[in-house]
Amino acid sequence: MNITSVRPGTYFEDKGEIFVVLDNSLNKTAMRKMVVKIKVKNLRIGSITEITHNSGYDVNVIHIDKEKNEFLYANNDAFVFMNMKTFEQVEINQKLLMWEKNFLIPGMEIELIRYDKELLGVSLPPKIALKIIACDPSASVSDSVKNQMKNAVLETGLEIKVPRFINVGDVIYINTESGEYSERAKI
Numbered sequence: 001m002n003i004t005s006v007r008p009g010t011y012f013e014d015k016g017e018i019f020v021v022l023d024n025s026l027n028k029t030a031m032r033k034m035v036v037k038i039k040v041k042n043l044r045i046g047s048i049t050e051i052t053h054n055s056g057y058d059v060n061v062i063h064i065d066k067e068k069n070e071f072l073y074a075n076n077d078a079f080v081f082m083n084m085k086t087f088e089q090v091e092i093n094q095k096l097l098m099w100e101k102n103f104l105i106p107g108m109e110i111e112l113i114r115y116d117k118e119l120l121g122v123s124l125p126p127k128i129a130l131k132i133i134a135c136d137p138s139a140s141v142s143d144s145v146k147n148q149m150k151n152a153v154l155e156t157g158l159e160i161k162v163p164r165f166i167n168v169g170d171v172i173y174i175n176t177e178s179g180e181y182s183e184r185a186k187i
Contacts, residue, residue, distance in 0.1 A: 003036045003057040011043075011115075012059040018043045018115055019051075022177075043113065043120040046096040066111040066123055071104050079104065081112060081122075096121055102158040103128045103176050124176040129185045130154040132170045135162065 006012060010021045019040040028034040034055035041048045069081040069090070078091035079101070090112070094101065100122050104110070111123040135152035149161040154174070162181045166172060171185040 001059060001061045002055065003038070003053045003059055004034060004055050006036075006038060006059065006061070010061060011064045012061045014051075014059045017045075018062065018120060022048065043096075043115075046098055046121070048099075062115060064120075065114045067114065069110055069112050071106060071108050071110050073106055074101070074104070081110065084109070090119060092119065092121065099179075100124055100176075102154075102156050102179060103130070103174065105130070105156060126176060127173040127182050128176055129171050129173050130156060130158075132162070132166060132168055132172065135166060135168055138164050138167065 001012070004026060006021050006024060008021050008023055012019055012021070019042055021038050021040055023039040025037045026034055027037070035052060036055060036057070037050055037052050039048065039050050068084045070084060072080045072082055072089070074080070074094065075091075078093055079097060080089055080091050082089050092112075097104075103124055104122075108128075113120045113123050131154065132152050133155050136150040138150075148164045150164055150166075151159060152162040152166060153159050158174075158179065160174065160179060160181055162172065166181075166184065171187060173182040173185055174180070175182045
């Protein structure tokens, strides 16, 4: 498939590595071929990079298998998941899930990603509900600045900015791509 056709969420193989597209942009000027810049995550090593190619470059789009698993726990160097059908447990090195670990809580259902039986990582949903365990005090009534944000810590340890009306114990939705506050969960 031509590199100009890949979109966010597309999985492809290039030069022996497996990538998922996170973002893409096309740039065409009058005197040059189209230049494609894509932000990708290398699923084998977990790094996020930007790749640039001319429009004629081809990549091998691949099919990824996803299977439902339950996140059980984290040990010193791995995350342990259990297949929901076979009850088989698998471990994934924590280095491969540096970003995803910010959203994993024991007991949650998650999809593991495989390519030709090789375990590559996890697929997070777009939003995840997490509990606030610590945050700065709320603003006083006299504060009139709109959209004021304060620091908060989630149950996974991730530190984010939340609106001033959020308090300790509240459950909020977090965007798993950006790690930003999305909305208060309705309980």
